[in-house]
Amino acid sequence: xxxxxxxxxxxxxxxxxxxxxxxxxxxxxxxxxxxxxxxxxxxxxxxxxxxxxxxxxxxxxxxxxxxxxxxxxxxxxxxxxxxxxxxxxxxxxxxxxxxxxxxxxxxxxxxxxxxxxxxxxxxxxxxxxxxxxxxxxxxxxxxxxxxxxxxxxxxxxxxxxxxxxxxxxxxxxxxxxxxxxxxxxxxxxxxxxxxxxxxxxxxxxxxxxxxxxxxxxxxxxxxxxxxxxxxxxxxxxxxxxxxxxxxxxxxxxxxxxxxxxxxxxxxxxxxx
Numbered sequence: 559x560x561x562x563x564x565x566x567x568x569x570x571x572x573x574x575x576x577x578x579x580x581x582x583x584x585x586x587x588x589x590x591x592x593x594x595x596x597x598x599x600x601x602x603x604x605x606x607x608x609x610x611x612x613x614x615x616x617x618x619x620x621x622x623x624x625x626x627x628x629x630x631x632x633x634x635x636x637x638x639x640x641x642x643x644x645x646x647x648x649x650x651x652x653x654x655x656x657x658x659x660x661x662x663x664x665x666x667x668x669x670x671x672x673x674x675x676x677x678x679x680x681x682x683x684x685x686x687x688x689x690x691x692x693x694x695x696x697x698x699x700x701x702x703x704x705x706x707x708x709x710x711x712x713x714x715x716x717x718x719x720x721x722x723x724x725x726x727x728x729x730x731x732x733x734x735x736x737x738x739x740x741x742x743x744x745x746x747x748x749x750x751x752x753x754x755x756x757x758x759x760x761x762x763x764x765x766x767x768x769x770x771x772x773x774x775x776x777x778x779x780x781x782x783x784x785x786x787x788x789x790x791x792x793x794x795x796x797x798x799x800x801x802x803x804x805x806x807x808x809x810x811x812x813x814x815x816x817x818x819x820x821x822x823x824x825x826x827x828x829x830x
Contacts (some may be wrong), residue, residue, distance in 0.1 A: 560589045561605075561690070570693035571729060576701075583697050584609055591618060598625065603666040604677075608698045612639070612670070645671045652676070661685050665694075674698055674705050682713060701733065710734055719749040724772060727751070728779075737782075738789025744776040745793050745801045770812070773805035773821065799825075 564570060564586050573579045587605030591597055599618040606615040616635045622628050634651070637644040652667035661684040668677035674695070681691035692714070695706040710730045718727035727748040731740035743751055780790035790798075802825050809818030 559585055560593055561586050564693075565687070565689045568689065570689065570696060580609065580697060583693065584611075587611075596624070598622070599631075600625075600627075600663055604662050604669070604694070607666045607669040608677075608694045610698065639670055639672070649673060656680070656684070659684075669694075669698060674703075675708075678705060678709060688713065688717065707734065715748070715752060718743075719752055722748060724748060724769075728775070737779075737785040738792065741776065741779050741786045741789035742793055744772050744779070745798055768804065768808050770805050770808045773802060776801075 559582075564582070569582060570579065573582065583605060587602045587609065590605055591599065591602035593601065597618070599615060599622050602618070603615055606612070606618075612635060616632065619625075619628055619632050619635065625631075634647070637647075639645055639648060648667050648671035652664045652671060652673070655661075655664035655667060661680055665677040665680040665685070668674070668680065677698075678691045678695055681687050681694060691709060692706075695703065695709050699705045710733055714730040715727060717723065718730060724744050727743040728740045731737070731743055739751060776790075779786050781787060803822060806818035806822040809815070809821065
């Protein structure tokens, strides 16, 4: 599995177990290295440095005798990057690579310099890959790092609000341990839940699309914890009922009329 496959599945957003997260990310690193006949360590540098496995990367460079950058890179990687001097050198290399538009490789050197936030910024602004930014923040910094928190609050929720992506908003709130908001995001317009509301793009596909699975997730989450139940109580009953009816109508249009009828008839019988 290469990064393109991982991004399509969204696995580095929904994986919960940290060991599984790291194992799958290392699997991506290996496959990025072997994706072409000419195995280039540059292709996997970002992934191995996110995993903090510089020694593995050094081993790959050792056998890349065909690469004109081999000698210089080996000399650089042999240094101790706990030393501020070498972190500064890595940082200079990162900016040089940015100027050459080698964006992913630049992000790798930002990680080598222990500048996780700068690596994330490159993924967002130059690579234009939000999921890559999320994956690196989770793998390198952990799920409770301030960098991931900032990414979720300032980028992920903003994207969710603009696009009307309730799944993304609910996931982001859940990761921020705001489980009450994760429930509300499934029913209420996302942009109304942010402290600094942003203008939604009402032409976005997710605003125009209806998803019958949202009501299933909502019914499961609202009773999961006391915090999620508290969030459900903050949803206007009329808004919730309209949400349920819209889902029931959608099931009807899909040919699942009995499922839609059962949803509408049983909703308050279950949750009252």
